[in-house]
Amino acid sequence: MNRTRRLAVITTHPIQYNAPLFRLTNQENGSFTIKVFYTQSQLEEKVHDPDFGFSFAWDIPLTEGYEFAFVKNVSSNPGTRHFNGIINPTLIDEIEKWKADAVLVIGWSFKSHLKVLRYFHGKIPVLFRGDSNLIDEPQGFSIQKLLRRLFLRWVYHYVDYALYVGEANKQYYQVHGLKKEQLLFAPHAIDNNRFSGNDKEYDCKAAAWRSELGIKETDCVFLFAGKLTSKKDPEILIKAFVALNQKDTALIMVGNGALEAELKERYKLHANIFFIPFQNQSGMPVVYRLGDIFVLPSKGPGETWGLAVNEAMACSRGVIVSDKCGCVQDLVQTGVNGYVFGSGDINSLQSCLHLSLKDYKLLGDNSFQILQNHTYSAIIQQLNRLFRKNEVHAAG
Numbered sequence: 306m307n308r309t310r311r312l313a314v315i316t317t318h319p320i321q322y323n324a325p326l327f328r329l330t331n332q333e334n335g336s337f338t339i340k341v342f343y344t345q346s347q348l349e350e351k352v353h354d355p356d357f358g359f360s361f362a363w364d365i366p367l368t369e370g371y372e373f374a375f376v377k378n379v380s381s382n383p384g385t386r387h388f389n390g391i392i393n394p395t396l397i398d399e400i401e402k403w404k405a406d407a408v409l410v411i412g413w414s415f416k417s418h419l420k421v422l423r424y425f426h427g428k429i430p431v432l433f434r435g436d437s438n439l440i441d442e443p444q445g446f447s448i449q450k451l452l453r454r455l456f457l458r459w460v461y462h463y464v465d466y467a468l469y470v471g472e473a474n475k476q477y478y479q480v481h482g483l484k485k486e487q488l489l490f491a492p493h494a495i496d497n498n499r500f501s502g503n504d505k506e507y508d509c510k511a512a513a514w515r516s517e518l519g520i521k522e523t524d525c526v527f528l529f530a531g532k533l534t535s536k537k538d539p540e541i542l543i544k545a546f547v548a549l550n551q552k553d554t555a556l557i558m559v560g561n562g563a564l565e566a567e568l569k570e571r572y573k574l575h576a577n578i579f580f581i582p583f584q585n586q587s588g589m590p591v592v593y594r595l596g597d598i599f600v601l602p603s604k605g606p607g608e609t610w611g612l613a614v615n616e617a618m619a620c621s622r623g624v625i626v627s628d629k630c631g632c633v634q635d636l637v638q639t640g641v642n643g644y645v646f647g648s649g650d651i652n653s654l655q656s657c658l659h660l661s662l663k664d665y666k667l668l669g670d671n672s673f674q675i676l677q678n679h680t681y682s683a684i685i686q687q688l689n690r691l692f693r694k695n696e697v698h699a700a701g
Contacts, residue, residue: 375669623668
């Protein structure tokens, strides 16, 4: 009798979005088992985030409930911000020793990850997951753009199947040579149950917090939660809110970052604008419920998705999202669960704020329903289909 087929997952380090997926994979599927190979090496108790400007430790479990290994990283300048930051001489040997029947590589732009794609191509099925898109790509022809196209086509010809996270990501893969039959929809997802469960408890805690801030129960509250950095463009939201000049409204800005001190000083006289510092993962279901409408005003570059939108929707919140965010085609239905505005266009954003005031509770209800198509289970089901089709054969 053949053993259960094995999928080796190659990724840099444990993160709060992937850990629940890895745990659930072992619980829900019957076609394969996984082992995660972390290439950035040992998990540190605290991580330093240069955008937030401080070190912190996630307060939810990241390495429980699934098999994993930290692979030694010998880079002289380790990290995930450059190609040579991930160099693992033993990685391929460790994957082969585990007798993997397929590999899933998350992100190619590290020396070891690209090496895995190239080495296993033609030996066992190579799966790939990333969330790149063409949103930030300049229009028109350029030599630089052409050369990048050619290079990425070379990279992706080593991939047998790409797990695309949404429509913008799918278009990106198609432009770079992957065929329809190679593209499997595996939606960007978060732990929906963690954000939607204990709904009444979270609502009560959020209501008490709003009261402490001096926000009336009947006020409509707009919420931003993220890094106060140029990429996220938080000030356009503040300016649009001030210009809205609507009574019985409030704006809550949650997070830290390079723009924090400047924004606090500039808008300190606005009594209905509140700044709250970074909140760890266990508290985020309450944080999203502080607001009625979640706003992600990012201008990029590099807002490839915006998983905070998923989190807000799991908390039954309507959403307003800029067109520079990769999730808009998949998650935002205009007038149904939210609105999309043109990045950098304060008038467009102000209009969206105004439109959302009249039906924000309905927008939130619709958000929750839309998100039911974006789950970890949907990813696992897609992988199960691949294994059950006998595209991946156990070595025996």
